[in-house]
Amino acid sequence: MAILSKDEAQALLKKVLSYSTADECAVGLDGRTTGNIRYARNSVSTAGASDTVSLSVESRFGKRSGIATCNEFDEATLRRCVQRAEEIARLAPESPEYMPLLGPQTYLNPPSAAATLLTPATRAQAAADSIGLCAAKNLTAAGFLDGGARFSALRNSKGLESYQQSTSTDFSVTVRTADGRGSGYAISDATDPSKLNFKSLTQRAADKAASSVMAKAIEPGKYTVILEPAALMAGDDLSLLGGLVYNMGAREADEGRSFLTKKGGGNRKGEKLFDERVNIYSDPLNADVPGNAFDGEGLPTKRMSWVEKGVVKNMFYSRFWAQKNNVAPTAFPSSFIMTGGTQSTAELIKSTAKGILVTRLWYIREVDPQTLLYTGLTRDGTFYIENGAIKFPIKNMRFNESPIIMLNNVEAIGRPQRLANCLVPPLKIRDFTFTSLSDAV
Amino acid sequence: MNRRDFVGLAGLGAGALLLPNFPSLGADLVDPARLLEPGLDIAQKKRLADVALNAAKSAGASYADVRIQRTLNQGIFTREKQVQNIGSTETMGVGIRVIANGTWGFAATNQLTDAGIAKAAQQAVAIAKANSKVQKEPVQLAPQRGYGDVSWKTPIQQNALEVPIKQKVDLLLNANAVALDNGASFVNSALFQINEQKYFASTDGSYIDQDIHRIYPNFGVTVVDRASGKFRSRQSLSQPMGLGYEYLTPKAADKIAGPAGSDVIGYKNSYDILEDAASAAKQTKQKLTCKSVTPGKYDLVLDPGHLGLTIHESVGHPLELDRVLGYEANYAGTSFATLEWKAKNLPYGSKQVNIVADKLQPGSLGAVGYDDEGVKTKEWDLIKAGKLVDYEKIRDQAHIVGQKESDGCCYSQSWQDVQFQRMPNVSLRPGTAKMSVDDLVKGVDKGIYIAGNGSFSIDQQRYNFQFGGQVFYAIEKGKITEMLEDVAYQANTQEFWGACAGSCDASDYRLFGAFNDGKGQPSQSSAVSHGSATTRFNGVNVINTARKIG
Numbered sequence: 009m010a011i012l013s014k015d016e017a018q019a020l021l022k023k024v025l026s027y028s029t030a031d032e033c034a035v036g037l038d039g040r041t042t043g044n045i046r047y048a049r050n051s052v053s054t055a056g057a058s059d060t061v062s063l064s065v066e067s068r069f070g071k072r073s074g075i076a077t078c079n080e081f082d083e084a085t086l087r088r089c090v091q092r093a094e095e096i097a098r099l100a101p102e103s104p105e106y107m108p109l110l111g112p113q114t115y116l117n118p119p120s121a122a123a124t125l126l127t128p129a130t131r132a133q134a135a136a137d138s139i140g141l142c143a144a145k146n147l148t149a150a151g152f153l154d155g156g157a158r159f160s161a162l163r164n165s166k167g168l169e170s171y172q173q174s175t176s177t178d179f180s181v182t183v184r185t186a187d188g189r190g191s192g193y194a195i196s197d198a199t200d201p202s203k204l205n206f207k208s209l210t211q212r213a214a215d216k217a218a219s220s221v222m223a224k225a226i227e228p229g230k231y232t233v234i235l236e237p238a239a240l241m242a243g244d245d246l247s248l249l250g251g252l253v254y255n256m257g258a259r260e261a262d263e264g265r266s267f268l269t270k271k272g273g274g275n276r277k278g279e280k281l282f283d284e285r286v287n288i289y290s291d292p293l294n295a296d297v298p299g300n301a302f303d304g305e306g307l308p309t310k311r312m313s314w315v316e317k318g319v320v321k322n323m324f325y326s327r328f329w330a331q332k333n334n335v336a337p338t339a340f341p342s343s344f345i346m347t348g349g350t351q352s353t354a355e356l357i358k359s360t361a362k363g364i365l366v367t368r369l370w371y372i373r374e375v376d377p378q379t380l381l382y383t384g385l386t387r388d389g390t391f392y393i394e395n396g397a398i399k400f401p402i403k404n405m406r407f408n409e410s411p412i413i414m415l416n417n418v419e420a421i422g423r424p425q426r427l428a429n430c431l432v433p434p435l436k437i438r439d440f441t442f443t444s445l446s447d448a449v
Numbered sequence: 450m451n452r453r454d455f456v457g458l459a460g461l462g463a464g465a466l467l468l469p470n471f472p473s474l475g476a477d478l479v480d481p482a483r484l485l486e487p488g489l490d491i492a493q494k495k496r497l498a499d500v501a502l503n504a505a506k507s508a509g510a511s512y513a514d515v516r517i518q519r520t521l522n523q524g525i526f527t528r529e530k531q532v533q534n535i536g537s538t539e540t541m542g543v544g545i546r547v548i549a550n551g552t553w554g555f556a557a558t559n560q561l562t563d564a565g566i567a568k569a570a571q572q573a574v575a576i577a578k579a580n581s582k583v584q585k586e587p588v589q590l591a592p593q594r595g596y597g598d599v600s601w602k603t604p605i606q607q608n609a610l611e612v613p614i615k616q617k618v619d620l621l622l623n624a625n626a627v628a629l630d631n632g633a634s635f636v637n638s639a640l641f642q643i644n645e646q647k648y649f650a651s652t653d654g655s656y657i658d659q660d661i662h663r664i665y666p667n668f669g670v671t672v673v674d675r676a677s678g679k680f681r682s683r684q685s686l687s688q689p690m691g692l693g694y695e696y697l698t699p700k701a702a703d704k705i706a707g708p709a710g711s712d713v714i715g716y717k718n719s720y721d722i723l724e725d726a727a728s729a730a731k732q733t734k735q736k737l738t739c740k741s742v743t744p745g746k747y748d749l750v751l752d753p754g755h756l757g758l759t760i761h762e763s764v765g766h767p768l769e770l771d772r773v774l775g776y777e778a779n780y781a782g783t784s785f786a787t788l789e790w791k792a793k794n795l796p797y798g799s800k801q802v803n804i805v806a807d808k809l810q811p812g813s814l815g816a817v818g819y820d821d822e823g824v825k826t827k828e829w830d831l832i833k834a835g836k837l838v839d840y841e842k843i844r845d846q847a848h849i850v851g852q853k854e855s856d857g858c859c860y861s862q863s864w865q866d867v868q869f870q871r872m873p874n875v876s877l878r879p880g881t882a883k884m885s886v887d888d889l890v891k892g893v894d895k896g897i898y899i900a901g902n903g904s905f906s907i908d909q910q911r912y913n914f915q916f917g918g919q920v921f922y923a924i925e926k927g928k929i930t931e932m933l934e935d936v937a938y939q940a941n942t943q944e945f946w947g948a949c950a951g952s953c954d955a956s957d958y959r960l961f962g963a964f965n966d967g968k969g970q971p972s973q974s975s976a977v978s979h980g981s982a983t984t985r986f987n988g989v990n991v992i993n994t995a996r997k998i999g
Contacts (some may be wrong), residue, residue, distance in 0.1 A: 018664065030681040044970075044971060046779075048777070048778055049585075049774065049775050049776065050585065051585045051586075052584065053553075053776055054553070055579075055580055058865070062477075064478070076477070076478050076479060077476075081560070092479060092480045096478075096480055099481075099614075100532075101532045104531050105531075128579065129575075129579075132583065136581065148775065148778070150775065152780070162497040182778045190776075203821075209458050244972065263635060265634075265673060269673075269680070269999065271677065273677060274673060281998075308581070348727050360868040370782075370909055371906045371909070372906065373904045373906045375904045377680075379995075379997075379999075380999050381994055381996050383915050384906055385906070385913065387908070404937065406913055406915060408915075408992070408994065410996055410998060412999075413999045432968060442811055443915075443939065444913060444990075446912050447910070447941070448906045448908035448910035448913065449910065449912075
């Protein structure tokens with residue numbers, strides 16, 4: 009039931025729309041079939057699965073809007089859901105930011121979803137393989153494998169129709185040495201789970217764990233760092249690159265409360281804020297990180313450049329803010345791509361005289377929204393580099409750094425890899441600011 | 450909410466996207482009047498619970514528990530003079546947890562029929578049996594007697610969900626108006642209200658009916674100086690509480706002034722949102738032009754509305770036994786306070802540090818009668834005179850530390866998520882000698898007074914942390930002298946608590962609340978409170994967080 013075909017979804021939405029007595033009505037279906045397995049201490053701790061489909065109905069009378077949802081689809085429930093949305097709308101205050109519903113739109117067709125997904129048995133096998141590899145080396149694994157399929161469909165009284173199916177699977181594993189003195193991490197995600205190699209990812213984490221024992225303390229300060237993709241982007245927490253792109257809203261900047269606010273008023277679109285090698289864009293058609301074809305209102309996504317040669321090329325405009333400023337609105341993309349070169353992380357290390365390799369950054373929080381200053385810590389594999397080679401593991405450190413400063417201090421950009429449904433290259437950055445040592449392993 | 454959930458919500462229409470941090474995923478948006486309708490009556494719940502327990506036992510479970518839960522949420526969101534969104538949600542279903550072949554299994558359903566519930570129970574047993582093949586050690590549950598038919602209710606005076614929406618909207622818009630009148634450029638305000646109607650039954654013979662309420666009013670004020678391009682913000686000094694709407698009727702007795710010269714007012718069991726909105730706007734204007742801190746060592750005087758988060762991160766989390774044992778290694782992390790570390794009897798803090806865990810304090814977010822595995826809640830010591838004496842644990846962990854009973858720390862955010870070990874309320878006991886906040890400041894030669902919680906970050910084993918705040922005041926020779934900006938302090942957990950030089954007395958004691966504490970994969974949210982009186986820490990490293998960007 010959870011994954012409806014385009015025809016099934018649109019037929020259901022059409023029926024729901026026919027119950028509407030509102031001035032405008034938008035209906036949507038969102039469904040997913042997902043499953044996960046979690047393990048720790050070399051044993052499975054929890055496993056779960058869920059199948060859900062939810063219908064949302066937004067009814068509007070003039071500038072008043074109400075939303076109701078339900079997850080049962082018999083006729084009585086559907087009618088009640090529409091009725092509830094209309095009752096809520098009648099009681100709602102008028103929205104001063106009302107925008108009429110969109111009419112018919114043309115959508116791109118992102119690469120299709122994977123045909124075969126993991127099952128409870130293949131998830132259990134992946135966990136068993138990961139655990140087995142670690143147990144054999146007297147290491148301890150903790151991991152999480154989660155994924156499945158989803159669909160999203162919209163239809164409204166102005167004639168808009170949209171539908172998209174997608175699949176994704178996420179895997180992450182932390183491997184620790186038995187004495188707790190070494191820890192390593194690996195993470196990856198894929199549209200097609202057959203592209204994930206659980207054993208080799210576990211091996212990478214295991215190697216980092218084994219080589220990070222006996223870490224030495226070095227003095228905090230400014231260092232050249234090689235930030236691996238997991239130190240730049242995270243699917244489930246704030247990250248240096250994620251924090252930057254999610255803060256590119258035009259409204260906040262125009263209102264004077266963003267790092268993109270211009271002194272004296274307005275925003276900094278068109279200004280060069282970063283090194284000229286920095287390019288960040290989104291493209292729903294990218295085969296490696298296919299994106300959503302439309303946003304929650306049915307606005308089509310398209311290829312958009314956000315930072316081009318270090319210049320802020322575009323900012324996010326909601327439909328309301330776009331109209332107010334007489335510009336085109338921007339659908340928020342589901343993935344970002346930072347372009348890079350061809351060098352692997354190993355090659356970036358080779359060209360480094362003195363520096364630090366950072367596997368992962370953790371517990372990142374904003375310290376100052378004015379400068380996008382963030383703090384956080386290294387974790388699960390931090391190493392000192394000298395004369396083009398890793399010399400020894402070092403103790404973790406806290407950083408206080410802004411991604412704006414970071415992207416001005418670019419030494420080299422490596423080959424992008426998929427992470428959190430984005431393409432992120434490893435970056436070599438000079439003068440990255442560490443402010444204190446941590447005893448955490 | 451993670452990024453993927455955010456993207457997933459796109460299908461729920463534009464309105465849903467306006468509900469920041471609002472736990473609506475998986476819940477239905479409903480008419481507010483629906484929140485006042487009673488759920489299933491208790492006899493129906495008991496009958497359905499027995500269906501689940503019997504089906505689980507028949508399928509081979511040696512233990513089973515069932516939670517029939519209805520969760521009601523309402524969020525009201527405004528900015529300046531307008532309402533942005535009002536959302537009322539309801540979700541109801543059944544979660545069944547079993548032990549079969551010595552292994553946990555869990556399944557949930559929103560089909561509240563005998564057949565639907567029995568099927569979920571059988572599924573839970575099937576999952577347990579499948580996972581038992583990779584299980585190393587069988588689950589050992591601390592014994593728990595059945596309580597029969599019992600009930601518990603958050604001792605609220607007025608159910609916030611029964612207050613007309615217009616009254617709540619007017620209060621938020623009035624607070625916004627007060628902030629704007631006092632110089633705010635922008636103000637966002639919100640009111641969250643949650644009611645968990647939880648029915649728990651287990652094969653131990655407990656049938657527990659609980660009605661749990663939480664409320665959280667809050668706002669953020671921003672002042673912009675267009676000419677310089679500079680902006681500063683201040684968040685409300687309210688706390689999320691385990692209270693009803695009475696929290697929003699201010700009482701003079703609940704207001705506690707900060708040190709003389711600070712212009713800070715803290716709140717106990719009731720909150721004056723209009724007073725705080727005025728104060729926030731004035732303080733934010735001051736923040737634009739006040740002195741930037743000189744980095745160095747300072748004695749810190751920390752308000753309970755700030756210190757609560759430091760307690761949460763540096764004591765509450767490292768003493769969760771599942772982290773200590775490694776169950777959270779891949780995400781939330783482990784802990785420095787390992788069993789070996791505890792065995793060495795190392796000091797956690799100075800002799801002034803007495804930290805207690807509980808699930809009882811009236812008004813706290815963690816207060817319930819029974820936890821989500823049917824254990825009656827209690828209070829117990831974690832740190833006594835600076836020494837670690839105990840952890841936070843649940844039934845399947847007690848034997849690992851040689852204990853015979855659970856602490857009652859088991860919680861699940863919803864019927865559809867499996868319950869696991871979560872943090873109880875963790876609080877610093879106030880000083881026993883009479884001491885006001887002015888008395889405390891009097892003894893400080895060079896220090897900073899901090900109120901409100903700001904940016905916070907701590908490593909995955911809970912050694913190294915950095916905290917900001919909402920407002921900062923310089924203390925010189927025993928007196929508050931001026932406001933400061935760009936302040937954050939960095940410390941190591943043991944050193945920090947080792948530098949604790951004492952707290953004000955119980956008259957200054959207040960609760961801080963963490964409304965959305967995340968843990969687990971998939972991540973679950975829980976809410977806990979942390980009590981303390983204003984407390985002094987000597988010689989803490991303060992950094993300056995100002996930067997220049999091009």
